[in-house]
Amino acid sequence: MVGQVSLAKQVRKVLVGDHAVAEAVKLAKVNVISAYPITPQTLIVERISEMIERGELKADYVRVESEFAALATVYGAAAGGARAFTATSSHGLFYMYEMLWWAAASRVPLVMAVVTRVIGPPWNIHDEHTDLLAIRDSGWIIGMAQNVQEAFDMTLTAFKISEDERVLLPVAVGLDGFILSHTAEPLDIPAQEDVDAWLPPRNPKIPYTIEPGGEAITMGNLPRNDVYHAILKKYMDESMEAAKKVIADVYNEYGKLTGRNYGPLTECYRCSDAKYIAISMGAWSGDILNAVERLRNEGYPIGLLRIRYIRPFPEEDITGWINGAKGVIIFDRDYSAGMGGVLASEISGFIPSNTSFEGVLAGIGGFDVSADEFTAIMREFVDRVEREGLVRIRKYWYIPKIER
Amino acid sequence: MSVAEKLRGLLLSTPAEGAGGRTGTWRVYRPVINYSKCTKCGICWLYCPENVIEWLEDKSVRIDYNYCKGCGICADVCPVKAIDMVKEGVV
Amino acid sequence: MGMVTMTELHKYGRTKFIMPGTAACPGCPLQVGMRQLAIALEGKFTMVIPAGCSSIIPGTAPYTAYTVPVLHVPFASSPAVASGLVRAIRQRGNEGPVVVWAGDGATADIGFATLSGAAYRNEDILYIMADNEAYMNTGIQASGTTPWMAWTTTSPKGKAEDKKDVALIMLMHKVPYVATASIAFPMDFIDKVRRAMQIRGFKFIHLHAPCPPGWKMDDAYTIRAARLAVETGAWILWEYNQGKLTISPPSMPYRDKSRRRPLEEYLKIQGRFAHLKPEDIKLMEEKIDRQWDLILKLVEIYK
Ligand SMILES: Cc1ncc(C[n+]2csc(CCOP(=O)(O)OP(=O)(O)O)c2C)c(N)n1
Numbered sequence A: 001m002v003g004q005v006s007l008a009k010q011v012r013k014v015l016v017g018d019h020a021v022a023e024a025v026k027l028a029k030v031n032v033i034s035a036y037p038i039t040p041q042t043l044i045v046e047r048i049s050e051m052i053e054r055g056e057l058k059a060d061y062v063r064v065e066s067e068f069a070a071l072a073t074v075y076g077a078a079a080g081g082a083r084a085f086t087a088t089s090s091h092g093l094f095y096m097y098e099m100l101w102w103a104a105a106s107r108v109p110l111v112m113a114v115v116t117r118v119i120g121p122p123w124n125i126h127d128e129h130t131d132l133l134a135i136r137d138s139g140w141i142i143g144m145a146q147n148v149q150e151a152f153d154m155t156l157t158a159f160k161i162s163e164d165e166r167v168l169l170p171v172a173v174g175l176d177g178f179i180l181s182h183t184a185e186p187l188d189i190p191a192q193e194d195v196d197a198w199l200p201p202r203n204p205k206i207p208y209t210i211e212p213g214g215e216a217i218t219m220g221n222l223p224r225n226d227v228y229h230a231i232l233k234k235y236m237d238e239s240m241e242a243a244k245k246v247i248a249d250v251y252n253e254y255g256k257l258t259g260r261n262y263g264p265l266t267e268c269y270r271c272s273d274a275k276y277i278a279i280s281m282g283a284w285s286g287d288i289l290n291a292v293e294r295l296r297n298e299g300y301p302i303g304l305l306r307i308r309y310i311r312p313f314p315e316e317d318i319t320g321w322i323n324g325a326k327g328v329i330i331f332d333r334d335y336s337a338g339m340g341g342v343l344a345s346e347i348s349g350f351i352p353s354n355t356s357f358e359g360v361l362a363g364i365g366g367f368d369v370s371a372d373e374f375t376a377i378m379r380e381f382v383d384r385v386e387r388e389g390l391v392r393i394r395k396y397w398y399i400p401k402i403e404r
Numbered sequence B: 001m002s003v004a005e006k007l008r009g010l011l012l013s014t015p016a017e018g019a020g021g022r023t024g025t026w027r028v029y030r031p032v033i034n035y036s037k038c039t040k041c042g043i044c045w046l047y048c049p050e051n052v053i054e055w056l057e058d059k060s061v062r063i064d065y066n067y068c069k070g071c072g073i074c075a076d077v078c079p080v081k082a083i084d085m086v087k088e089g090v091v
Numbered sequence C: 001m002g003m004v005t006m007t008e009l010h011k012y013g014r015t016k017f018i019m020p021g022t023a024a025c026p027g028c029p030l031q032v033g034m035r036q037l038a039i040a041l042e043g044k045f046t047m048v049i050p051a052g053c054s055s056i057i058p059g060t061a062p063y064t065a066y067t068v069p070v071l072h073v074p075f076a077s078s079p080a081v082a083s084g085l086v087r088a089i090r091q092r093g094n095e096g097p098v099v100v101w102a103g104d105g106a107t108a109d110i111g112f113a114t115l116s117g118a119a120y121r122n123e124d125i126l127y128i129m130a131d132n133e134a135y136m137n138t139g140i141q142a143s144g145t146t147p148w149m150a151w152t153t154t155s156p157k158g159k160a161e162d163k164k165d166v167a168l169i170m171l172m173h174k175v176p177y178v179a180t181a182s183i184a185f186p187m188d189f190i191d192k193v194r195r196a197m198q199i200r201g202f203k204f205i206h207l208h209a210p211c212p213p214g215w216k217m218d219d220a221y222t223i224r225a226a227r228l229a230v231e232t233g234a235w236i237l238w239e240y241n242q243g244k245l246t247i248s249p250p251s252m253p254y255r256d257k258s259r260r261r262p263l264e265e266y267l268k269i270q271g272r273f274a275h276l277k278p279e280d281i282k283l284m285e286e287k288i289d290r291q292w293d294l295i296l297k298l299v300e301i302y303k
């Protein structure tokens, strides 16, 4: 049930993205938190530790020795019936890799913030989406926020989505390192009592609890027939599909609670009359949108499709928005070696062969791409299509000239 | 069917005999208790890895041959050598 | 707490703590040990089990031989998973035992960091390291606790390194309870589990578990080998309980070297030591003597 519209009961704060995530964790009354320091995630767990020390959040904070242990710990907590949370970045996320898959296939609800960051070498703490996107086959629902408010909203809604009986999959919430994690922006935070009414404590029995004295179930012994494994994966796939509706439902309720409405899986700006669609994910979508506005002023019929959730893959949204478009340009702040941009690779299969398409690899390693540069890249693409007809470029490395 | 229910029997298992098979068929040697020698001490029950020896109310022991794998531990630990390992098929 | 007796155990004479018909090899020591653990805890506990033979032993879904709630988890993760699990259930007022049941590879090698972390945080867990002295599940590869000179498939000429002393390393984590145990001495093991469970915090028991296929040994010799390990002094049973370290009753006689049985008796039933030369055995004896010296010194220190 949805509480009454309570815009009045929200407080406006100015917080960096990491602290906004911590605030959402507090409001969700998470029971067990475990994480390991890594820039640019560290501010989240530092803030949560403070909240616990001050008694604002009654939770166990388990100070583990690695990210692998952090995820293992919150996984154990979730299997024991707790609402649990972890957070990490790049190398830390990869150190969790085995556990990511185990947790997802165990079908226990969990939430993790991934503050996106480049993977070395060389060592580099700046923003790239490759880390978050590298876990996309593992069974996690994966979202990516555009701003601090959305990082907060995505974290809070993640618990509701993950624990939904139709879903029961872990949720990863991505936010861009430094660009969001360390940048202060104003945001509205709902009151605890409204959140409590909307997000009750987790039911420890769903999907199951492993605890002494509990039902004598064993989770995870060998299957009698390997087909069991296939059936379980198909169930996972069904839950991913169901999650599309659940995400929509949850944001619908959340919109009533907070007055903030989202896509939910994607959002398309200036798309209704657009002949060209740009596609992006994360914080730089703001800069790309500025570029789109400029191009509109110049008379270019272009819109921006922003992906909020890459898992479940928003196939219907994407095909719907690009249907009939003359050209699609996809911005990837990530690189799948030997392939190209991850979003471009995933989306290109849905772009009709008579539609022009360019995959742009930009911001790799974390360099900033300005609205001016986005404007130029998109203008060039549209001009070329108008000039030459069908253009299909799977990867275009956008590398600015620098002094070396 | 809810997701939680779907996991039952695929991801979640419940206790049952023979989850690893009818293991009595593995047996090459069969432990045979010589009840005239047996002192009902329960030592074989204590060490049988397969939990196929019952130590009954009257302290006598009984082997469940459906699952006994014929390892011979019971015969080895019996303090009075009351268990013989007899080749299967040999009377 | 008095020692457990056969008279007391008779009440479990018909209880199936592990259901018969498992996938374990004949003579499996892990089943012997796990049953003793279950007896000690009267079947009321939860297990977290990393990859290893114990992941396979319970058989296949939809069934399991294990009669308590069990979470199978990745190889290196069990102490961390158990940490989270115990925090979760304690918050809800469940005070029941959470047990990690792990092999030597999971404990001494791949899971060593998570083990160290859980111990250092003094998580309220009972950790049983069931030591069959190799990675058995993957086909007898050498682990950190494979003994010196033992054959394995990755140490075909005998392992050059010494056995890692995991129990002593755990002692240095300053946890409240650390002990060694042997599947051949169930009363000692059961008593240890029961004493350990009186304590809130991290409890570690290193359980010696001879494995017939892994040790190239007759299936019937599981218990015989475990007993000989103690009687030759090669495996020392001791207990550290909140500041005090003692030699456990079954090992008491063997403080005196002259009372130990000849080491050959233990080695000769195991094919994995068949290649040992007399001078190797002598060296091994010296290692055992040094281990006794060390443990007896610790007895003096932790009086
Ligand atoms: C990360 C990872 N590496 C390797 C394996 C393969 N593996 C499974 S069990 C096992 C050996 C287990 O040895 P141990 O912990 O001693 O237990 P045992 O099988 O002897 O009981 C190995 C290497 C795995 N499951 N996971």
Ligand code: SF4
Binding pocket: B031, B047, B048, B049, B050, B051, B052, B053, B063, B067, B068, B069, B070, B071, B072, B073, B074, B075, C027
């Ligand atoms: S032979 Fe082995 S399995 Fe069979 S009863 Fe004896 S100890 Fe148990």
Ligand code: SF4
Binding pocket: B033, B037, B038, B039, B040, B041, B042, B043, B044, B045, B061, B077, B078, B079, B080, B081, B082, B083
């Ligand atoms: S160990 Fe021997 S004497 Fe004791 S109960 Fe078993 S068969 Fe009888």
Ligand code: SF4
Binding pocket: C023, C024, C025, C026, C027, C028, C029, C030, C053, C057, C132, C136, C137, C211, C212, C213, C214
């Ligand atoms: S290899 Fe050894 S420990 Fe593993 S199941 Fe077989 S007997 Fe048991």
